[in-house]
Amino acid sequence: MKDLSKVRNIGISAHIDSGKTTLTERILFYTNRIHAIHEVRGKDGVGAKMDSMELEKERGITIQSAATYCSWKDININIIDTPGHVDFTVEVERALRVLDGAILVLCSVGGVQSQSITVNRQMTRYNVPRIAFINKCDRTGANPYKVTKQLREKLELNAHMLQMPIGLESDLQGMVDLITMKAIYFDGDNGEKIREEAIPAEMADEAQEKREALLEEISMFSEELMEALLEGGDVDIQIIYDAIRKGTLALEFTPVMMGSAYKNKGVQKLLDAVELFLPCPTDVTNHALDLNKSEEEFAVTNNPADPLVALAFKLEDGRYGQLTYIRTYQGTLTKGDTVYNSRTGKKVKIGRLCRMHSDEMEEIDSCGSGDIVALFGIDCASGDTFCDEKISCSMTSMHIPEPVISLAIIPVDNKAQVNMSKALNRFTKEDPTFRSFVDKETGETIISGMGELHLEVYIERMKREYKAEVEAGAPRVAYREAISQRAEFNYTHKKQTGGSGQYGRVAGFMEPLEEGEFEFVDAIVGGVIPREFISSCEKGFQKSVAKGSLIGAPITGVKVTINDGAFHAVDSSDVAFQLASIGAFKEGYMKAKPQILEPIMKVAVEGPSEFQGAVMGSINQRRGMIIGSMEEGLYTVIEAEVPLSEMFGYSTVLRSLTQGKAEFTMEFASFKPVPKGVSEELVKAYQAEQKNN
Amino acid sequence: MADNDLVVNNPLKALGLEKKTKDGIRSMGLVMSRAGLGKTAILVQFALDCMLLGNKVLHVSIGQSVDKTRNWYDDILSLLTDGEKVEAIPEVMKNRMIMTFNETSFSRAKFQERLDDLVKQEIFKPECLIIDGFDFASADRAAVKEMREFMENSGLKMIWFSAVRHREDNRKSADGVPAPCHEIDDLFDTILLINPQGEEMNLEILKCDECTVDPGTKLKLDPSTLLIQKK
Known part of the structure; x- marks a missing residue:
């Protein structure tokens, strides 16, 4: 049986351009998965290993998170490289769902930027323990101390440096390990030879001071360490590691490592930290929903001998056909096994099973719990759960935002x-x-x-x-319609034009629904509408909410209750009651004061403080509501909520306003009613469009 | 929900400042206590009061993040309303803006520059200003006086500050205003002190020139919610 304590499923998340793909590339190099280093926007035309899609290579960004596998010392590491653009956060969120721990990469010059805040929020949502890696310490303006302070202040993490840089910017030589109290240098063409030396004399006092502060901080996670500190004298290094691990797993401590992936410094020590401080699959409790017990939550066991539970978290159509990335949570999956897709209820036979190394693969015969592997030729959707038929279950659903x-x-x-x-x-x-x-x-x-x-x-x-x-048309905002008050309806559909007629009367009321899209309540008593036509009524209402009458947008948040009606023994039919319900909805809808809702985005603009006024003005012009501004030395982050319809082309406007020095991220926040003027314009445009068609 | 539902038992009313705030008094107030006793909670209650009276509030937080400050508003509002969030009440939300600064980067001049940006572009013109985390220990009398002049010149109705007093510093003014504000107490119209005694969290009115309650009136804070109550 595989020792799960030797497995780490980790993600690498960060702000775009913090160098996370370069870092992954170096990790693969030092773990002997690749034998040459290629840069993200490399001159050699090969590109970094993890950016396997052509488009990613061209734009220098990571779009799809490729999963890869490597070994460091005796630890097996599955790495998911995740994209940095907010537009792709579903990729990030999916990766976080299946990971046990993560490396949060930060640029030592840029520090905690808006995207780091988003990513951190996502990691917190999924309780992912993390290590911070302050990259690019070789850049001009590098300041890992400032970044650590920002981790504490902006991300509210209990972050503490486990290392101190020896030299910075172009003078970066290595780092002092504050636990072993050794200076570490990275020699050889690719920094592969690690040289440990005594701490430079001029840094010894400061290092000692920082070590003491660190030990004091982590002593709260370990009584053993606290006692050792009180007694004085040397503290066993393992006790320190255990305390840091305990704090990290409890999400109460964030170890901060540093270096420069590009200059081949600090990456091996980061891998050591992954082994020492990030959780193995058994350290984390994951839950599944038992479909046989009305979705009761139960903890998966991680035991390879138990019935299988695995989640398909990513699909890819690559050069080898359809690939399905799965994470197993318990049980063992073997080539030739038949498994059950709990969503479709279909049985699926497992053909080939592979470990993926970016776009190369390695065939394996079986995988145990905690593993991340890829399957071939399986027809399924992302988010499906594969399990043993005996324990029909589903992994908790992921948070999926609505398209905007x-x-x-x-x-x-x-x-x-x-x-x-x-x-x-x-x-x-x-x-x-x-x-x-x-x-x-x-x-x-x-x-x-x-x-x-x-x-x-x-x-x-x-x-x-x-x-x-x-050819792509102009982007359109996904509006919604919603009612704002309760309204009654009482509609009779009657048609008699020779042959059998149509008759149905539907009465009741509609009201706004706080949560959810649509709810239908049958409060008919005494059979005024026969049972067999109730579902016809529901169908009619469902058809009605698909398209509102203001601008043809889907109607959201409406609860329809029917409590009266009438039928005709001969003329009533499924169609008659569907049409009666459609008529009833139309009648009630306009009385229920419908309004148009628009997607509101949470926007964060980050740039030099001198442009704060201009940026705020530009947000204001876009019907944005400024929530706050955070001034951090020379930089300011402005947080605002802005309607998506006003954000088209904003990057160009922002660039010209700030001489290209500011950037922004946005993510969906909520749907909110549009102001009256805008609503009237939208209705007018819709009516004109209808006329032309 | 009607905004007026919330304007009941509020701190401005408790101090007898509500009507005067509506009428547009200019008043500079200060909430003092040792660290961690609930100064921000009181400032946020004053801010919410002002917002519900239809005034625009600029909350300047020195050394705290926007998210943390926003959470204070959500927490207090949710206690007052049975779970409402500020974001859910657009009328309230549009009356608030949060501005945060590093401890080291805040100065009156810089703040004024930022505020000018907001006012000149008609983005936000505050009527009430909350300054949480102002470092009175390193500010001299002139700096605080400047803030008072600034209030008078910029059309603000009121400014509320918070100040930390230290247990070991026993200096006091004649009115009982503790250090570090004991020598500048004349610059404030209202000074409140959170003074825990046993299980009780007293909110003492050390000074209140505009209040319609008697100086010496005691209010208290609910220790679990930090909401102001009459004793």
Whole structure:
């Protein structure tokens, strides 16, 4: 049986351009998974290993998190490289869902930036213990002390440096390990030879001081350490490691490591920290929902001998066909096994089983609990649970945000049409925040997602991976409609034009629903509407909420109750009651004061303080509400809530306002009613569009 | 929910300042206590009062994050309303802006520059100002006087400060205002002191020129919620 204490499933998350892909590349090099180092935007044309999609290589960003496997000393590490753009946060969130621990990479110059705040929030949501790695200590302006302070102040982490840099910026030589009290240098062409020496004399006092402060801080996690400190004298290093590990796993302490991945400094020590301080699968309790016991939560065992529970967290269509990345939580999965997909209820036979190393693979015969592996040729969607049929269960559902932006795509020719369908089928399975449908009225294919960049990347991927040339329309905001008050309806549908007629009367009321999209309540008594037509009524109402009458947007948050009605022994039918319900909804809807809701984005703009006024002005002009500003030395972060419809093209505006020195991130916050003026314009535009069609 | 539902038993009313705030008095107040006893909670209650009266509040937090400050508002409002969040009440939310500074980066001049940006562009024109975390120990009389002049010149109705007193520093003014504000107490119209005694958290009114309650009136804080109550 595999020793799970020797397994680490970790993610690497950070602000874009903090160098996390470079860091992953170095990790793969030092763990002998690759034998040469390529840069992200490398001149050698090879590109970093983890950025396997062409597009990622071209843009120098990581879009899809590729999973990879490596060994460090006697530890097996599964690494998920995660994207830094907020538009792809579902990737980050999915990665965090299946990970046990993470490395939060920060730039020693930029420090805690807006994206780090988002990523940290996500890690907190999924209780992921983390190590901070302050990268790029070789850059001009590097200041790991400042970044550690920011980790404490901005991210409210109990972060403490376990190392001190020896030299900084271009003079970065190595670091002092505050636990072993040794100076560490990285020699050889690629920093592969680690040399330990005595701490430089001029740094000895400061190092001692910092070590004492560190030990005092972590002593709260270990009585043994506290006693040892009180007694004085030498403290056993293992006791210190244990205390840090305990604090880290409890999410009460964040060890801070540092270095420069690009200059090959500090990466091996970070790997040691992964082994020492991040959890193994048995350190973390994961829960699944028992589908046989009305979704009762139970803790998975991690025991390879127990029935299988595995989560498909990522799909990819690569050069080897469809790949499904799974994480096993208990049980063992062996080649040739038949497993049960708890969502579809279908049995699936496991063909090939592989460990993935970015876009290369290594076939294996079986994998145990805690492993992250890829399956071939399995038809499933992202987020599906595979389990033993005996214990029908599902891993807790992931937090999936609703799409906020959509655009029409038109294939340029027939060939593109076929390829586009294939691509959309794949992408929608891979990414639950990316959706596509055909607009029945216009016949156009509409794609929707989490932001302009999100959709742009999929359009690019269609062209590159599926040779599907498409023309994209202008992005559109995904509006919703909602009622704002209770309203009654009483509608009779009657049609008698020869032959059998249609008759149905439906009465009741509709009211706003605080949580959820739609709820139907049957309060009919005395059979005034026969049982068999109740579902017809529900169908009719469901059809009605798909498209509101203000601007044709889906209606959200409405509860419909029917409490009266009438039928005719001959003329009542399924269709008659569906039509009566549609009529009833229309009647009640306008009385219920419907309003248009628009997606509001949480926007964080970060830039030099001198531009604060200009940035705030630009947000104000966009109907944004400024929540606050955080001034940090020369930089200010402005947090605001801005309607998505006002954010198109904002990056260009921001660039010109701030001489390119500010950047922004945004993520969906909520749906809120649009102001009256905007609402009137939207309704007018919709009516004009309807007229033209 | 009607905003007025919340304007009951509020701290401004407890001090008899509510009507005067509506009428537009200019008043500079100070809440003092040892660290960690609930100064921010009181400032946030004053701020919420002002916001519910329809005034715009700029909350300047020195040394705390925007999120942390926002949580204070959510916590206090949720106690007052049975779980409401500020974000859920747009009328309240639009009356608040939070500005945070590092301990080292705050200065009146810099703050004024930031405020000018807001006012000139008509982004936000505060009527009440909350300054939490101002370092009175290193500020001289002139700096505090400047803030008072600033209030008078900028059309603010009131400014509330918080100040930390230290257990070991026993200096006091004639009115009982403890250090570090004992020599500048004349610059404030209202000074409150959180003074825990046994199980009770007393809120003493050390000075209140505009209050319609008698000086010496004792209020207290609920120790679990930190809401102001009459004794």
